[in-house]
Amino acid sequence: MALVVAFLVGTQVRSPWESAIANSHADPLVTAEVTTRSLGPRTTPVTGRVRLGTDQTVLAMGTDPQVVTGVQHGAGELLMPGQVLATVSGRPVIALDLPFPLYRDVLPGDEGDDVRVLQQALAALGFYTGTVDGRYGEGTARAIEALYAGAGASAPSPSAEADALVAAAEDAVAEALAAESTSSSDTGAPDGPTAAAVSARAVADARTDLTEARFAALTPLPMSEVTRVGAEGATVLTVAGVGTVLGEDPLATLRSGSPSVTARVDAAQVTAFEIGSTVQTTKVGDPGVAHEATVVAIGEFDTGGGDEGALPGRDITLSLDDATGLEDGSDILVTATGTAPAVEGLSVPVVALREDAGSTFVLRDAGGDGSGNSSAIGPEDRVDVDVLATNDGYAIVDAADLREGDRVVVSGSR
Structure with missing residues (x-):
């Protein structure tokens, strides 16, 4: 009987080795609390590429x-x-x-x-x-x-053919006029008026042909x-x-065209750039080549990929008034230099931000405690947000359905 009891107890006890093997296949859920904080403008540089035209x-x-x-x-x-x-x-x-x-x-x-x-x-x-x-x-x-x-x-x-047609039409007009003159002097003949009418029509037709030939021979x-x-x-x-x-x-x-710079920025970076704002650029590998540039356009969200493996984000376009020391295709660092005031509001870690073709969003933990014991994350836990500022690894967001104390998914899944 004792042997039976011992066997049953042994089947219910897991060794540390067995637990480690089981946990190696897990994808732990990592969440962070939504808090209120104040962030100043972000000045981390992004890499762009110069186009001289x-x-x-x-x-x-x-x-x-x-x-x-x-x-x-x-x-x-x-x-x-x-x-x-x-x-x-x-x-x-x-x-x-x-x-x-x-x-x-x-x-x-x-x-x-x-x-x-x-x-x-x-x-x-x-x-x-x-x-x-x-x-x-x-x-x-x-x-x-x-x-x-x-x-x-x-x-x-004009072509030689066009010139030849003009010359032929001019000769035809001259011949028609001569025939008209002859028929006019024979008006006493019984058929004189009929011949004159025919000649007049021939002159009109010849002049029409000449007008058309001269038009075709325009420059x-x-x-x-x-x-x-x-x-x-x-x-x-x-x-x-x-x-x-x-x-x-x-x-x-x-x-043709003006020198410009294009840089890809993600949702955490784009708020540091506003159309019309001035930024600082430095040439990669040669920080002594520095110029100011102006943000002139911010593109729509792009999912990335392509031949060059671009990251998801938005393309910002800068105009360069001075491109001294830069070559077409040069890599360049772009740093926002604005003095925008600090922004206060709900904050989430930047790594919790996600993007698709339409918007930026976070996933709210349905359980809310990050323990791994809550229910699975479903579509209802997606919360669209507007990013107002980023810095120090956090983003200030505006979202009607997000509250302080909520937990958002940073990584992992249930």
Whole structure:
């Protein structure tokens, strides 16, 4: 009997070794109490990347061979709308402020968005005063001629076929007028009035054909003679030298836009940055290269990932007035320098904050004591919060459904 009792007792007793094995598979729940505290602004730097502008490659287009015969704007110079970048095979490449590059030669009678933006660009330079209607007519052709004259270049010529049609139409008008004159002198003949009417109609038709031929022969705009820049121009980074025979190599590389910095920040950091606020930047590895920047945009929440394995958070964009000592793609430290007052309110540890595509939230412990004996966490325990400030590992939050003394989940699960 004693042996039986001893066996039963032994089956109910767990050794320390057995307890350790069981606990090694557990995911303990760690919670923290919601308290009231006051936090000052956070100044921990975040890492961003410099972009000195948007680079654009200018390719030579047109018939072969493409030979650089002149360079009007060299490397380091600012190319403005209406100016000539270079001449290729004797023809200019003129900069225009266009939202997209021309995708066809623009000819008289053409209609479309490309004609509309072309008219807008010419109007901005003071060359076009007509209605911006997206139709290439006489007013647009005259503006193109003024553009070339202003750039010190000869305007493009119509095609040989268009010129031939004009010449043929002019001859037809002359012949019709001569026939009309002859028929008018024979009005005494029985069929004289009928012949005169026929001649008059022939003259009218010939003049109509001439008008149409002259319209078709208005000044065109080859897309090979236009490159795109912004209203503030673009800096020439590289340009092929005179005598270069262009193949697949570009004619030039341009950079437009202002220097900027983009940095990814999480919910605990974004409150330190406000649009319009000034921040301090220092180059990673060279703290002597320091500049002030201005916060100009704060993006929507991004779940992260991608090719570079970005962390979840929001992208802040900064404008740099001075980029001395910085290269395109440089890593840079960004530190908020504002003197915002301390914020007081409900606080939770920063590590308790969670994010998804729509908002920032915490998980409230359903049991409330963090002992691991409370009921499982369910959807009702998600509490959306607005982060007002972060510092020293804590965040001040605004949440209608959160109270002082509540417990929020820091890590683990039930």
